[in-house]
Amino acid sequence: MDLHFTVNQELCIQCGACVDDCPFHIIEMAAEYPALNPKRVHHCIRCQHCLAVCPTGALSILGRNPDDSLPLPQSLPGSAQVTALIKGRRSVRRFLPEPLTAEVIDTMIATVANAPTGKNNRQCLFTVIDDPATMEVFRRETMDGLRRAVAAKRLSENLSYFRHVVTAWDQGRDIIFRNAPHLLMVSVPPAVTTPDADIIIAMSYFELLAASMGIGTLWNAMIRWALSTIDVDLYRRLGIPDDHVRGYTLLFGRPTVQYHRTVQRDEAMINRVRLA
Numbered sequence: 001m002d003l004h005f006t007v008n009q010e011l012c013i014q015c016g017a018c019v020d021d022c023p024f025h026i027i028e029m030a031a032e033y034p035a036l037n038p039k040r041v042h043h044c045i046r047c048q049h050c051l052a053v054c055p056t057g058a059l060s061i062l063g064r065n066p067d068d069s070l071p072l073p074q075s076l077p078g079s080a081q082v083t084a085l086i087k088g089r090r091s092v093r094r095f096l097p098e099p100l101t102a103e104v105i106d107t108m109i110a111t112v113a114n115a116p117t118g119k120n121n122r123q124c125l126f127t128v129i130d131d132p133a134t135m136e137v138f139r140r141e142t143m144d145g146l147r148r149a150v151a152a153k154r155l156s157e158n159l160s161y162f163r164h165v166v167t168a169w170d171q172g173r174d175i176i177f178r179n180a181p182h183l184l185m186v187s188v189p190p191a192v193t194t195p196d197a198d199i200i201i202a203m204s205y206f207e208l209l210a211a212s213m214g215i216g217t218l219w220n221a222m223i224r225w226a227l228s229t230i231d232v233d234l235y236r237r238l239g240i241p242d243d244h245v246r247g248y249t250l251l252f253g254r255p256t257v258q259y260h261r262t263v264q265r266d267e268a269m270i271n272r273v274r275l276a
């Protein structure tokens, strides 16, 4: 396995930070400078901690130039900003019809692809509808499928709610998609170590990034229930591989609603452990 690992000897201060931080101990302090241990190199999970932890930017792995990384900690937001983001994020159910550009969406996805995944497997597939015409087709086909399921009495007791969803649609109210111009689904191959967590973490990061950009999101379980009621064919039409583990959906777009303050949640339930 060639990891394209190099150490710039003019910059390296031989501090050993890369050796200490490697989670699988594949780096060792060779004669003078860090080097890969050939017997352990196959354990590398490509996390790039060695590149990130090097104080002088002397180390490159996987051909990455440390100068292309964001410098830390000066690029990080303060805790007050992150707190406001977490508390101020809301589920948006009123969207402007105008779409975001594909460039904005691609940049958001590229950022969110930095979210952690079990064993750094990075297998998330981001399925996105960035085109309003496609969104319209998808909404219509979902509703048509639900209508057929209602007519054929195929709705289970706990999904009987969809009858009202179809009625509301006929009256011009879109309870499922909320007229959002875009949709994101994250899926992963079943063989990854932590499929459910990988999906939910990526979507949560997307939601927070979106909120920081003034873009509204809505987690949506109803779309998943609707698709599972109709059949998997719509998933196929979305190009999501049959064997993928699928998560919920995030609807997103520019909101027409603005929230002027945070809500005030009850205190968190904390189970504080003391072991003697």
Ligand SMILES: Cc1cc2nc3c(=O)[nH]c(=O)nc-3n(C[C@H](O)[C@H](O)[C@H](O)COP(=O)(O)O)c2cc1C
Binding pocket: 089, 090, 091, 092, 093, 218, 219, 220, 221, 222, 223, 248
């Ligand atoms: C996994 C998940 C699925 C959700 N599904 C839906 C949904 O199908 N439709 C909807 O209107 N809201 C949905 N929500 C939004 C919740 O109702 C919302 O988060 C909650 O009411 C709290 O409001 P807030 O997000 O503004 O704090 C979902 C939220 C989560 C976390």
